[in-house]
Amino acid sequence: MIKQAIIPLAGLGTRMLPLTSVTPKELLPINGKPNLEYILEECLEAGIKQFIFIISNRKKNIKKYFYNDKFYNKILKEKKDERIQKEVKKIKKFRKMIKFVYQNKPKGTGDAVLKCQRLISEKYFLMLLPDDLIIKKNCTKEMIKIHKQKKGSVIAAKKVPKKTVSRWGILSLKNKTKNSFQITDVIEKPKLKNAPSNFAIIGRYILPKSIMHEIKKLKPGHGKEIHITDAIKNLIYKKEKFYGNIFKGKYLDCGTLKGYINSGIEIFKV
Numbered sequence: 001m002i003k004q005a006i007i008p009l010a011g012l013g014t015r016m017l018p019l020t021s022v023t024p025k026e027l028l029p030i031n032g033k034p035n036l037e038y039i040l041e042e043c044l045e046a047g048i049k050q051f052i053f054i055i056s057n058r059k060k061n062i063k064k065y066f067y068n069d070k071f072y073n074k075i076l077k078e079k080k081d082e083r084i085q086k087e088v089k090k091i092k093k094f095r096k097m098i099k100f101v102y103q104n105k106p107k108g109t110g111d112a113v114l115k116c117q118r119l120i121s122e123k124y125f126l127m128l129l130p131d132d133l134i135i136k137k138n139c140t141k142e143m144i145k146i147h148k149q150k151k152g153s154v155i156a157a158k159k160v161p162k163k164t165v166s167r168w169g170i171l172s173l174k175n176k177t178k179n180s181f182q183i184t185d186v187i188e189k190p191k192l193k194n195a196p197s198n199f200a201i202i203g204r205y206i207l208p209k210s211i212m213h214e215i216k217k218l219k220p221g222h223g224k225e226i227h228i229t230d231a232i233k234n235l236i237y238k239k240e241k242f243y244g245n246i247f248k249g250k251y252l253d254c255g256t257l258k259g260y261i262n263s264g265i266e267i268f269k270v
Helices: 035-045 061-066 069-078 082-095 109-114 139-150 162-167 211-217 228-237 257-269
Strands: 004-008 050-055 098-102 124-128 132-135 153-159 169-174 180-188 199-208 242-246 250-253
Touching: 004 035, 004 109, 035 124, 035 132, 035 139, 050 061, 061 082, 069 082, 109 211, 109 228, 124 139, 132 199, 132 257, 139 153, 139 199, 139 242, 153 180, 153 228, 180 228, 199 228, 199 242, 211 228, 228 242, 250 257
Parallel strands: 004 050, 004 124, 050 098, 153 242
Antiparallel strands: 124 199, 132 250, 153 199, 169 180, 169 199, 180 242
């Protein structure tokens, strides 16, 4: 069973400026609730017991959000507000499940995952990118079900318009069924003529702890960063089993201002 989830939160959120100059994008409210809480609730519903947040010194407000007891105690002492009491209780519940690690230099998703190595206790773990929200269906729950069936790693996949494949990490596949397929390669932002499919990677991964050893061997790639997709490719070439989950929910991109606004509209409809 997958019990641990890594959530990289150290990015500066430059695509959301000027909003993120003060507030981390993961704490920006969507219909009255921080983006990050939608991710946590998805995981809790799927049985996750522990979260590992990767933050930086510039984003300590994320930790403060879960440890602001002095402020809340003062408010609640002065005003017996049931809504605030309920929210504080929820935050304290989350806090018991969260561990923090730091990535103070932006060295990529691979480097971020490697920071968590000492805390990973099981053979497999979950990683979620907070820019990607999936509503209406629980994607994490779907992925864990496939993991149990296939006994391998799982990546959430979405069919994208063919003309947009150069914007995505694209999967090469075989043995496709209604809900899943086996991944045979990962191609990062290919030209249309070189794209093996139009199934793109979305920010949900079930990964083996052994990926840490592959990350350590990687050299910086595009943008001088260590990319988790390079480590995944290496494991696939070594015949490790990776599967794509064709999730049934609705994908929302919260990483841009336009996507953030649209996410609020879509979540309001649910």
